[in-house]
Amino acid sequence: MSRFQEQKWRKTALVSGIVINLGILFFYKYYEFAGSLITDFFSWFGIGISIPQWNVLLPVGISFYIFQVVGYAVDVYRGTIKAEKNFIVYALFISFFPQLVAGPIERARNMLPQFKEKHKFSYENFDRGLRWMLWGFFMKLCVADRISTYVDAVYNNYMEHSGTSLLLATFFFTFQIYCDFAGYSLIAIGSSRIMGFHLMENFHRPYFSRSIKEFWRRWHISLSTWFKDYLYIPLGGNRVSHWRHLWNLFVTFLVSGIWHGANLTFVLWGTLHGLYQVVGIEKNRLLPQVKAPRKLHAVLNCLVTFVLVMFAWIFFRANDLHSAFEIIGRIFTHQGALFTGEGIPSLLLGFMCIGILMLKELKDELSLKIYALDSPHYGVRIASMSLFLAFIILSASFDGGAFIYFQF
Known part of the structure; x- marks a missing residue:
């Protein structure tokens, strides 16, 4: 694979990952809001449209871990960090329980190395x-x-x-x-x-x-x-x-x-x-x-x-x-x-x-x-x-x- 093809593939993978993750965020958090804005806009012109409402529950803290995923993808693309090959370590980075539901929105370069270290009790x-x-x-x-x-x-x-x-x-x-x-x-x-x-x-x-x-x-x-x-x-x-x-x-x-x-x-x-x-x-x-x-x-x-x-x-x-x-x-x-x-x-x-x-x-x-x-x-x-x-x-x-x- 030529360098140009590799760069094109990496960019495609990055854009696809961002679109998928932000699409998930949009569906859960903004779909009904956007639907109501569109409905109100057309109603000003006397046009009645109906956008289906799914009434889905918003996953707790979704904005935080979606942003961590996007940040990780961008950092890998930029070469700031290397892609994590251990899925367990990557999953732990995304779902680390103390900051899962409301942050801080952590960076992969800070957390991934820590998950590979041995941690002993320290007073x-x-x-x-x-x-x-x-x-x-x-x-x-x-x-x-x-x-x-x-x-x-x-x-x-x-x-x-x-x-x-x-x-x-x-x-x-x-x-x-x-x-x-x-x-x-x-x-x-x-x-x-x-x-x-x-x-x-x-x-x-x-x-x-x-x-x-x-x-x-x-x-x-x-x-x-x-x-x-x-x-x-x-x-x-x-x-x-x-x-x-x-x-x-x-x-x-x-x-x-x-x-x-x-x-x-x-x-x-x-x-x-x-x-x-x-x-x-x-x-x-x-x-x-x-x-x-x-x-x-x-x-x-x-x-x-x-x-x-x-x-x-x-x-x-x-x-x-x-x-x-x-x-x-x-x-x-x-x-x-x-x-x-x-x-x-x-x-x-x-x-x-x-x-x-x-x-x-x-x-x-x-x-x-x-x-x-x-x-x-x-x-x-x-x-x-x-x-x-x-x-x-x-x-x-x-x-x-x-x-x-x-x-x-």
Whole structure:
């Protein structure tokens, strides 16, 4: 076989693999959504068409392992890694249970070599993994699940609530989705480390970001880098004209929104983040830098970024576009009494847990040498972990439901 024929065969195999896998994803996740859009489009012109609805169940976490399969195929084609000849090892890479249903979306070059190594018990791995899992359970049970009941009560009945309650629910959801997903990621990373496997970091204190660009370097890192490697760079990245670069950014975030779900709310959420990126680049290019003390400038940028991200989360959480715009309108126009949900003590506990979360992340962000769970002294570490576990058991909400990203 000539080199040209071999290259043609490899490209055909790659395209076929991508089409098949994305076709499976489309069928399970987007078929009904696309059908409803087509039906609505033709109905505007008075044309009635009927697209059969299969009502199939969405496999848990299908978006995550489909993207791992596609990433593996592209890496083999590029020559980044060699094709795995052991099917058991390949199957283990795709179905590794800690990160199967909600990531991190791992790379073959990181995981495949680990599956071929011998793994022995390591106290260091056990200790580190247990601490990560413990913090992950705190994020999920004490923050995400505790405030989720308030968020659901307000967002699912938004017409009955004031703008004040909707604003608080949006603030809570900003931390709910972070702690729900980052908590799962830490549990997955920690349980893997106990077994001797190293998964990539998926969140890096995103709410301390000073720009939307930085936010996406810290939020859902495995997905952000996946889109960068397999969509943004193939489109040309920033190695093209200025306007083409902006287009590549916008398309990448639009596709990211579509990846999150078959709903126009996710499409608009991704579009909004794409616009954030484009406007941020143009602002830095056209407007002079504001002169202010460095620390004050950093704090202001952090606050502005947080508000922009929180505003976008409204579209992510709302049940449909109409609800999202109604919620935004009511936040600015329907001020009134604050809905307390299960009562003031429950609200205060939610705020307290968010406060503990942010204090810990602030310590890590500023590299402050204040030790507790990560103390170098064994006795202090064990005592801190025991007290923290007791706090989790006493303050956790155990009826918060499944992880949000299971649906993706």
